[in-house]
Amino acid sequence: MSADTPGAEDLQAEARSLAAAVLAALSAAAGTAELTAARAGLFGKGSPLAGLRRRLGSLPPADRPAAGRALSGALAEVEERYESRLAELRASERRGLLEAERLDLTELREPPPPGRLHVITQTQRRLEDVFCAMGYTVAEGPEIETEWHNFGALNFPPGHPARDMYDTLYVDHGAPGSTLLRTHTSPVQVRVMQGQSPPLFVVAPGRCYRQDTADATHMPVFHQIEGLVIDEDITLGDLAGAIETFTTAYFGPGFTSRLRPSYFPFTEPSAEFDVQRPDGTWLELGGCGMVHPSVLEVCGVDPERWSGFAFGFGIDRLAMLRYGIDDLRDLWTNDVRFLEQF
Numbered sequence: 001m002s003a004d005t006p007g008a009e010d011l012q013a014e015a016r017s018l019a020a021a022v023l024a025a026l027s028a029a030a031g032t033a034e035l036t037a038a039r040a041g042l043f044g045k046g047s048p049l050a051g052l053r054r055r056l057g058s059l060p061p062a063d064r065p066a067a068g069r070a071l072s073g074a075l076a077e078v079e080e081r082y083e084s085r086l087a088e089l090r091a092s093e094r095r096g097l098l099e100a101e102r103l104d105l106t107e108l109r110e111p112p113p114p115g116r117l118h119v120i121t122q123t124q125r126r127l128e129d130v131f132c133a134m135g136y137t138v139a140e141g142p143e144i145e146t147e148w149h150n151f152g153a154l155n156f157p158p159g160h161p162a163r164d165m166y167d168t169l170y171v172d173h174g175a176p177g178s179t180l181l182r183t184h185t186s187p188v189q190v191r192v193m194q195g196q197s198p199p200l201f202v203v204a205p206g207r208c209y210r211q212d213t214a215d216a217t218h219m220p221v222f223h224q225i226e227g228l229v230i231d232e233d234i235t236l237g238d239l240a241g242a243i244e245t246f247t248t249a250y251f252g253p254g255f256t257s258r259l260r261p262s263y264f265p266f267t268e269p270s271a272e273f274d275v276q277r278p279d280g281t282w283l284e285l286g287g288c289g290m291v292h293p294s295v296l297e298v299c300g301v302d303p304e305r306w307s308g309f310a311f312g313f314g315i316d317r318l319a320m321l322r323y324g325i326d327d328l329r330d331l332w333t334n335d336v337r338f339l340e341q342f
């Protein structure tokens with residue numbers, strides 16, 4: 001038999017058509033998993049295409065080489081196509097994965113709106129600026145205080161009725177009643193006088209605590225700014241002048257202040273300081289007075305040589321006045337729409 005006998009022709013034609021079907025199937029595979037799973041069935045040992053090899057033996061010997069080459073050629077072509085298709089699918093799957101995992105960093109281009117300081121912090125900083133311009137320095141003291149610094153050294157003997165002016169929150173530490181949350185910033189006066197020598201021109205802003213029921217002008221946690229001036233020949237006139245200078249510098253025109261006689265155990269004489277709003281109403285801002293000689297003495301300052309005045313203003317109330325805030329509780333609800341006005 002020659003190469004063009006029907007047997008050899010048939011086998012070659014069948015090889016071509018099987019190879020064409022395999023090539024089409026390789027192209028149609030949608031992913032690497034599908035492609036690799038189909039490999040054995042398409043051109044592996046048990047596949048119809050590979051099965052043609054077994055039929056080579058039934059051809060006349062003279063036809064076998066050509067038919068064998070045709071069959072090997074067809075197998076080589078599908079194998080080559082398999083590898084290239086596999087590479088193609090791998091690349092496209094990798095692209096898909098990268099696309100799916102891509103982080104869109106362009107969203108970060110818009111910076112978030114900037115935050116702002118709370119109106120109380122702003123008020124405290126402005127007050128510090130005003131007093132620094134008047135020649136004062138800023139001091140600090142602890143919020144958890146000893147009973148002695150908060151009351152004892154300030155001329156409130158144990159059991160003194162003036163202690164009842166403050167609804168004190170005691171801390172369970174040390175002997176009962178020995179440790180408390182400071183009810184005012186006046187203990188910082190004691191610490192400053194004990195730690196520094198006169199002349200002293202100091203303000204001490206900070207948080208205070210009382211068992212006060214929250215209402216429009218009271219909070220159980222609030223802020224005060226304490227002032228202490230100790231020098232030779234300081235008089236009540238200097239105190240009045242300092243308060244007048246402060247009121248004008250901080251509030252500007254349209255606000256006036258007044259001093260009303262009052263009582264604090266650590267100042268003598270003592271006064272309460274009120275400010276009148278442009279609408280004519282008055283708000284109590286704080287207390288003040290000439291530092292009591294016994295307080296000077298307890299703190300190691302010679303009352304024969306030095307005299308001085310002190311004041312303590314409510315920072316939250318100052319903010320109310322300056323910004324026209326009606327209710328202190330609004331400062332604590334943290335409603336951004338309210339806070340971003342300041």
Ligand code: FA5
Nearest residue numbers: 184186212218219222285286287288310311312314317
């Ligand atoms: C004092 O605390 C004195 N230490 C002030 C002082 C200092 C007098 C130095 C003399 C010399 P008073 O209890 O009146 O005083 O409080 C002063 C101010 O703190 C008040 O006028 C008010 O503005 C503010 N304040 C007091 N309690 C509260 C509260 N619960 N909520 C908000 N502000 C308050």
